[in-house]
Amino acid sequence: MAASTVNVEHVTKLLQDSLCELGFEVNPLKIGWYNNVLPASLHLPYPEDTFAVVVLSTPSMFEQAFLPFLEEQSFQGLSDPIDQCVKQCVSSAVSQCFSGQNIAVSYDYELLPSRKPKFLAQTAAHVSGAVFYYQQSDVPQQPWGNKKMYGVCVHPSFGGWFAIRALLVFEDVTVGSELQQPVPPDCVPSREDRIHLLEAFNFNWQDWTYRDIISPVQTYSQKQKDYFGALPAQRLDLLKTWGFLQKDGSEGEVTSDTERQANGHG
Structure with missing residues (x-):
């Protein structure tokens, strides 16, 4: 695929045709869009016109990709089942x-040796136009003083019921x-609603009310809520009760992926 002849719509459609039926969404971007909003220490080492795609999971991914993955693969190993499923699909x-192209794939759960994420998922999704990344700086006359408030992305169709994966x-x-x-689609335009969103996410993320800051077209199924609502250490047991894993204790432990929404997960 020569740089001079690449067709963005064609490339994006190929990925969409492969991933959308599994419950994923793909959005193209240029590396320069990402690097331009970050300090040099966080830049990705590519020319600014380098083509990239950010991959999100929608609520249907759980039923369309994850549960079939468990049925077919008989999940085993130490890493998180969701992470393994996403990696296999992508x-x-x-x-x-x-095939044969040089494509660097980074997942939301991957870290550099410095322990920093390989990419800032919410920033990538925001500059692609897929979602709006609401941060403390987006609230005029913000009321929290010196308190650090973590930002959160809102999807124009799914609200907070999605995740950024790769x-x-x-x-x-x-x-x-x-x-x-x-x-990016600004679906939480008022100061009051932005305050409510950031406070719900920072102070009460476990109750998931921040995800409903807008009326979503689809939310997680009850089964998916049960899975992500369980502590990581309890999720293998939950999968066993659903009949996906053998009960011989040989699967190991799941590494923690507790609500990685700060980097777009869960």
Whole structure:
């Protein structure tokens, strides 16, 4: 795929055709959009016109991808089952659609040796136009003084009922003016609602009310709520009660992915 002939719509559609039926959403971006809003220490090491795609999971991913993954794969190992499912889905789509291409795939749960995330998921999703990343600085005359308030993304269709899963960087592909940066959908425009959103997320994220800051077209199923509502250490037992894992104790422990919404997970 030569940089001079890449068709953004074609590339995006290939991924959409492969991933959307599994409950994922894909949004294109340029690396420059991402780097331009971050300090140099957090930049991704690619030219600004390098083509990339951010992958989100929608509420239907749980039933359309995760439960079939458990049925087919008989999950085993030490890493989180959701992470393994997402990696399998994305890796399969990349290998099928872009065999032989140099594509760097980073997942939301991956860390650099410095313990920093490989990419800032919420920033990537925001600059792609997929979601709006509401931060403390987005509240005029913010009422919290010196208290640190973590930001949270809101999807125009799903509210907070989604997760940011991966960034695909097409290392040898640059795009020009045919890819224009979209404006993120500001679906929480009022100061009062932004205060409510950030306070609900920072102080009461466990009750998930922040996810309903707008009326979503779809939320997590009750089964999915039960899964993500359980502590990571309890999730294997829950999967066993659903009949997905053997009860011989050989599966190991799940690494903690407790509500990684600060980096777009869960």
